[in-house]
Amino acid sequence: MYTTWKKYLGGIMLVAFCLVPAAQGWTQDPPRTIELDSLSHLYEGVTFDHVLHVDLGESCAVCHHHGTGAPVQDENCARCHSNAEKTKVVTCKECHPVDPFSAEYLRERELDAKLYHRDKPGLKAAYHQNCMGCHEEMGGPTGCQDCHGRTEAGDAMFRAGAYAPQGGAAPSQH
Amino acid sequence: MKISRRRFLAASLACGAATSLTVTKNALGAGTFEGYPEGMGVLVDLTRCVGCRSCEAACNKEQNLPEPAQPFDDTSVFDQTFHGGQKRRPDENAYTVVNRYDQPDGKSPVFRKIQCNHCNEPACLTSCFVNAYTKTKEGAVVYNPKVCVGCRNCMIACPFQIPAYSYSSAFDPVVKKCIFCYDTRLKYGKPPACVESCPQGVMTFGNRKELIKIGNDRIKARPDRYVDHIYGENELGGTGWMYLAGVDFEQVGFDTTVGKEPIISNVKEFLGTVPMVLAIWPALFTGFHLLAKKKEHHSHAEQEDADQ
Numbered sequence: 001m002y003t004t005w006k007k008y009l010g011g012i013m014l015v016a017f018c019l020v021p022a023a024q025g026w027t028q029d030p031p032r033t034i035e036l037d038s039l040s041h042l043y044e045g046v047t048f049d050h051v052l053h054v055d056l057g058e059s060c061a062v063c064h065h066h067g068t069g070a071p072v073q074d075e076n077c078a079r080c081h082s083n084a085e086k087t088k089v090v091t092c093k094e095c096h097p098v099d100p101f102s103a104e105y106l107r108e109r110e111l112d113a114k115l116y117h118r119d120k121p122g123l124k125a126a127y128h129q130n131c132m133g134c135h136e137e138m139g140g141p142t143g144c145q146d147c148h149g150r151t152e153a154g155d156a157m158f159r160a161g162a163y164a165p166q167g168g169a170a171p172s173q174h
Numbered sequence: 175m176k177i178s179r180r181r182f183l184a185a186s187l188a189c190g191a192a193t194s195l196t197v198t199k200n201a202l203g204a205g206t207f208e209g210y211p212e213g214m215g216v217l218v219d220l221t222r223c224v225g226c227r228s229c230e231a232a233c234n235k236e237q238n239l240p241e242p243a244q245p246f247d248d249t250s251v252f253d254q255t256f257h258g259g260q261k262r263r264p265d266e267n268a269y270t271v272v273n274r275y276d277q278p279d280g281k282s283p284v285f286r287k288i289q290c291n292h293c294n295e296p297a298c299l300t301s302c303f304v305n306a307y308t309k310t311k312e313g314a315v316v317y318n319p320k321v322c323v324g325c326r327n328c329m330i331a332c333p334f335q336i337p338a339y340s341y342s343s344a345f346d347p348v349v350k351k352c353i354f355c356y357d358t359r360l361k362y363g364k365p366p367a368c369v370e371s372c373p374q375g376v377m378t379f380g381n382r383k384e385l386i387k388i389g390n391d392r393i394k395a396r397p398d399r400y401v402d403h404i405y406g407e408n409e410l411g412g413t414g415w416m417y418l419a420g421v422d423f424e425q426v427g428f429d430t431t432v433g434k435e436p437i438i439s440n441v442k443e444f445l446g447t448v449p450m451v452l453a454i455w456p457a458l459f460t461g462f463h464l465l466a467k468k469k470e471h472h473s474h475a476e477q478e479d480a481d482q
Binding site: 129142 | 222224226228231232234235241242243244245246247248282362363364365369370372373374375378379380381384387388391392395396
């Protein structure tokens, strides 16, 4: 005669097996495309083809320089960060602040005397430095509008498109 | 000649007073200012700049500057030259410009942003006899058009040739230059518009002393990428806006002969002696004159005695 729990053992094991990735924080495969639009004002957000880049890169750590559990790629970083730990969230904006020069952020950094990495770029700089670095090497898109078109506000600020200066005025210096 | 005791004491007192008017500790102290402790600065990393000119566009918008001749995403401006080969420079309509410096051997060009460097002891401030310039405690060097008399000595004095003049205005010309977005941003602890607009993080805003540490850390972490020098750390007594580069600084238009002394050091020792000179030289030369004429007076007196 089976005890009750043994009868359901198979079912329990199946459920437990499915819960393992959830326990690590990943309930699904990495997303196929990601909308990067937390900074869109002068330029539209970027529809980032994640699948394409997963195929292109040898390791998650090429872009997600830490947080995915893959060993860090930059040899300078690896001197100290030899243990690759997984974090729950691996998005750029998790660590890189939208406004890295606000008085509050600077004050916080000033008060934290033991902080080693005082030179963390803001989110906009992190995106561009990470993406453009590789794009320049690998022949990817490097023009501003290749990845994100300009908005109306952007055209106004850059005096481009519909806001371009009229007439062929000579340069103002003499 | 005979001097009475009263006259001798009076003359000594006068000379002592004159000597005390000479260069005081304060005046000699000029040229040793290292910046206000809370002074902010910007570290400009030329290895990151790609010449997108977003900073020029942001400055134009923030400072309500007139419409430019070309759109700000037009990179053909990098080929413009003036006065037989000079690149663009800040003028009355553009407080900051970016120039391109092509590199040999197929390396990618270096782009350089030019603007007022907000020196610790600015030459413009030193040369202005109406105190139109102020070095604020936040670190900005700002200009007051209301007291300016238009002598343009500041334009001559600035070793970076930054202050521009609005020659286009017939009746109200003023000096035009980057003010570190003081009125609209720095006063409130916010970074200037150009820093905020930069997509590549070329500019890092922060406390000037902290930025020197950050700059040195960057050089240490990537010694292959950077030239081991922060331009502006010590140049001319230190500037608020400092630069890191991946090539020698002369190659990208920096003047590396400016030296470490602020401009005021060229004149402060000389000018400090003026009160003493003005007080002592008349007395001294009067003394020489009287000594020289002593024989004449004596012989004149003897002559008178002999005649009687």
